Amino acid sequence: xxxxxxxxxxxxxxxxxxxxxxxxxxxxxxxxxxxxxxxxxxxxxxxxxxxxxxxxxxxxxxxxxxxxxxxxxxxxxxxxxxxxxxxxxxxxxxxxxxxxxxxxxxxxxxxxxxxxxxxxxxxxxxxxxxxxxxxxxxxxxxxxxx
Amino acid sequence: xxxxxxxxxxxxxxxxxxxxxxxxxxxxxxxxxxxxxxxxxxxxxxxxxxxxxxxxxxxxxxxxxxxxxxxxxxxxxxxxxxxxxxxxxxxxxxxxxxxxxxxxxxxxxxxxxxxxxxxxxxxxxxxxxxxxxxxxxxxxxxxxxxxxxxxxxxxxxxxxxxxxxxxxxxxxxxxxxxxxxxx
Numbered sequence: 001x002x003x004x005x006x007x008x009x010x011x012x013x014x015x016x017x018x019x020x021x022x023x024x025x026x027x028x029x030x031x032x033x034x035x036x037x038x039x040x041x042x043x044x045x046x047x048x049x050x051x052x053x054x055x056x057x058x059x060x061x062x063x064x065x066x067x068x069x070x071x072x073x074x075x076x077x078x079x080x081x082x083x084x085x086x087x088x089x090x091x092x093x094x095x096x097x098x099x100x101x102x103x104x105x106x107x108x109x110x111x112x113x114x115x116x117x118x119x120x121x122x123x124x125x126x127x128x129x130x131x132x133x134x135x136x137x138x139x140x141x142x143x144x145x146x
Numbered sequence: 147x148x149x150x151x152x153x154x155x156x157x158x159x160x161x162x163x164x165x166x167x168x169x170x171x172x173x174x175x176x177x178x179x180x181x182x183x184x185x186x187x188x189x190x191x192x193x194x195x196x197x198x199x200x201x202x203x204x205x206x207x208x209x210x211x212x213x214x215x216x217x218x219x220x221x222x223x224x225x226x227x228x229x230x231x232x233x234x235x236x237x238x239x240x241x242x243x244x245x246x247x248x249x250x251x252x253x254x255x256x257x258x259x260x261x262x263x264x265x266x267x268x269x270x271x272x273x274x275x276x277x278x279x280x281x282x283x284x285x286x287x288x289x290x291x292x293x294x295x296x297x298x299x300x301x302x303x304x305x306x307x308x309x310x311x312x313x314x315x316x317x318x319x320x321x322x323x324x325x326x327x328x329x
Contacts, residue, residue, distance in 0.1 A: 020209055024151050032156040033207020035241035037167040039256050042153060052257055052319075062260030067208040067234040074232065078214055081225040083267070084233050090262035 004077045006110075006118040006143040015076045015105035015122065020068050022060050024097045030064040053094045060095035065135045069124040072105040073139055081144040085119065089137040093128070100129040105139075117142040158206075159199040161238075166246050169254045176251040179286060179293045179318045187282045188250070190243040194277040196231065201273060204235045218273065228272040235271060236310050240299065243279045250281050250297060257319040261294065264313040269303065276304040284313060292317045 020026070024044065031042045039046040041061055048056040066089045073084055095101060109121035119142045126135040157163050166172075194200075198218060205215040210232055213220040218229040244250040252258070271277065284296040296315040303309050 026209070028151050028153060029156050030207045031167075032153060032158070032162050033204045034237040035162070035165050035167075036237065037153065037169050038254070038258060039169060040259075046256075050257060052259070063234060063237045063263070064208060066263065067210070067232065067237075070233050071208065071210045071212070074210070074212055074214070078212065078230075079224055083270070085268070086264075086266045087233070088262065088264040091260055 004080055004082065004143065005146040006112070006120070007146040009107055009110060009120055009143065011107055011110055013107040015072050015107070017102055017104045018068060018072055018075065019100060019102045022064075022095055022097060022099045022101055024058065027058060027060050027064070027097065030061055030067075034061060034063055036061055036063065055094075055096065057096045060097075060099070062089070062091040062135070065091065065095055065101065065126050066137065068101060069103045069105075069126050069135065069137045070139070072103050072124060073122060073141055076105070077141060077143060083142045084139050085142055086140040087137060089135060091135045093132050093134040095126075095128065095134050099134075101134065102127050118145070119143065158203045159197070161194075161200060161242060162203065165242065169256050172246050172251075173254070173256060175247050176255055177249065178252070179295055182252065182283060182286060182295060184249075184283055187280045188248075190245075190250075190279045190281070191248075192243050192245060194239045194242050196271060196273055196275045196277065198229060198273055200238070201229055201231045201235065204238055205232055208232060208234070226270050226272060228274070230273075231271040233265075233267055236265065236301065236312060239271070239277050239301065240279070240312065240314070243277070250299075252295060252318060253314065253316060255316070255318055259317040261315060261317055263315060266311045267309070268311075269307050269309040271303070271309055275309075277309065278302050293320070294318075 047058040105124045122139045124137040221229045284298045286295045301310045
């Protein structure tokens, strides 16, 4: 697991990416973990019947994709005292069973502070196996000094 | 329901086993987009006592093996000095505190779609914490024919420190979740 300090970080720095294979087991397990049992996630028969998003399948939780994206940052800096202070996300394309999601992050801003904790802004993307961006997010991350 | 994949097979924790996972069961009682609009602040009746199994089950559910979220002994030597919850563990806290009726129950609406979220974090949630929440209506609007609803929920620990603030937004179906969102 990587460790990182504010002074070591520069804009355009790429964070290590993570890849997750999503199938119905992953989606249902995520439902039990998050307590979000919306049938659009866990009930393939209902999902096919209502066909909410056009392909008649269940879809993964947006918060599951968001969690994958968040883990890019927690893997990168939490063991060294980094902390996410704000995140915002936008879900663009539904994630479906069978998708392979790769989450990437890049440091886009660096905010040095003397009296409070210095922080960086990381922009995140989640991309499926067809190179479609399925979600984007932006995180504000405080980092320890060197 | 899929023949091979049953929710019951994934229930691990006491909370998961106790939680009502049939979102159709009380669907008629959930708040509707048309009805939500109130002044003041509503406090959840329940609290979430954070246990080791809760933190670990969430990590497993998002395929995250970070030692801070999975290994109590190792995490106690880490920067937070305790087994720590993944930031989006807040999702399970939120559904637990909302329960299946009353203000905020619209988050259980079958067919609701998540367009994106905004969350601020102030303190980590760690093993042994007791989390409570307050909710208030923030906004509802129609955009390109879709009906959005946002609550602001603030989460506090047992020291009355705010641990997070979440602008929870969903796109809600018109009724019963049976109509197409026409994405």
